[in-house]
Amino acid sequence: MLIELDGVRKTYGRVTALDGLSVALPEGAIGLLGPNGAGKTTMIRCLLGLIALDSGGGRVLGMDIRERRMDIRQAVGFATEDECLFPGLMGVRFVAYAGELVGMAPRDALRRAHEVLDYVGLGEARYRRVESYSTGMKQRLKIASAIVHDPRLLILDEPTNGMDPAGREEILGLARDLSRSKGMSLVFSSHLLPDVEGVCDHVMVMGRGRLLAQGRIDDLKRPHDDEFEVRVKGDLAAFAATLAGRGAEAKAAEDHLLVKLPKGESAGVLWDAAGRSGEQIRALRPRRSTLEEIFLGALAEQS
Numbered sequence: 001m002l003i004e005l006d007g008v009r010k011t012y013g014r015v016t017a018l019d020g021l022s023v024a025l026p027e028g029a030i031g032l033l034g035p036n037g038a039g040k041t042t043m044i045r046c047l048l049g050l051i052a053l054d055s056g057g058g059r060v061l062g063m064d065i066r067e068r069r070m071d072i073r074q075a076v077g078f079a080t081e082d083e084c085l086f087p088g089l090m091g092v093r094f095v096a097y098a099g100e101l102v103g104m105a106p107r108d109a110l111r112r113a114h115e116v117l118d119y120v121g122l123g124e125a126r127y128r129r130v131e132s133y134s135t136g137m138k139q140r141l142k143i144a145s146a147i148v149h150d151p152r153l154l155i156l157d158e159p160t161n162g163m164d165p166a167g168r169e170e171i172l173g174l175a176r177d178l179s180r181s182k183g184m185s186l187v188f189s190s191h192l193l194p195d196v197e198g199v200c201d202h203v204m205v206m207g208r209g210r211l212l213a214q215g216r217i218d219d220l221k222r223p224h225d226d227e228f229e230v231r232v233k234g235d236l237a238a239f240a241a242t243l244a245g246r247g248a249e250a251k252a253a254e255d256h257l258l259v260k261l262p263k264g265e266s267a268g269v270l271w272d273a274a275g276r277s278g279e280q281i282r283a284l285r286p287r288r289s290t291l292e293e294i295f296l297g298a299l300a301e302q303s
């Protein structure tokens, strides 16, 4: 298991940030979802041993989170949500310093800093001071610092926050490459569901310090037996009008129609309508829940 937590409780004064959180997550790319204040960042801090738990325990990569904090930090990389750069330092020095903080020898840390800066696309900016970097460059610098020691698990907390679309795509591309080509496990915390879906194969939904849902995204996407994605050869708009005449709701979506059948009807109504309007159905499959529906459904069950 990548992460196992067992009844973790963490309070800050009167605020309960984690309320007996138990979860077991497999290796892979895990999306961490939850509304503001759900406890995502607190959970990440607990995993890294950065804060003391009130009760409960757990393991990261099989290592006990109370007893093996230093080992965990050497095996895990963490790119925080906050800006944590030291002004005046050149990019390459900043990344090498991050390596030294987790126990790398200075020469190895410097050599790896050059490598990871090239990897994240900051090779040419390596000798610039970090405060002169753009938002996107700072984010890539954080990722470089988090992977300098070649961790088995990389935790990214809101990595695309405040980024423009091109910068965001670059970060998502890096996250995908680290997970799929470099074999690194990921915990990817984000409010942006398309980002999570573009990178992760597994999600965990939190609310008020508890686990609300978790699983493989593909398994959580339930098929609906009264809604279909329909591809047709012919006139999509005409077919939609024929379906509307039969009491179905049909919406165009890219190159296909999303059709909700009238109550009590089966998919036969689609074939029948196609026959009448002269369109050919090329593909027909039940619509599956979106990640947004999974997320909102999990929150609704809690309240």
Ligand SMILES: Nc1ncnc2c1ncn2[C@@H]1O[C@H](COP(=O)(O)OP(=O)(O)OP(=O)(O)O)[C@@H](O)[C@H]1O
Pocket (backbone or CB within 6 Å): 012, 015, 016, 017, 034, 035, 036, 037, 038, 039, 040, 041, 042, 043
């Ligand atoms: N250092 C702290 N002192 C007091 N309360 C805190 C502290 N850190 C977090 N909290 C509180 O604990 C709860 C969980 O916060 P946390 O930051 O873990 O949530 P989150 O899911 O990461 O939220 P966000 O999406 O807004 O980052 C919140 O009510 C927050 O106000």
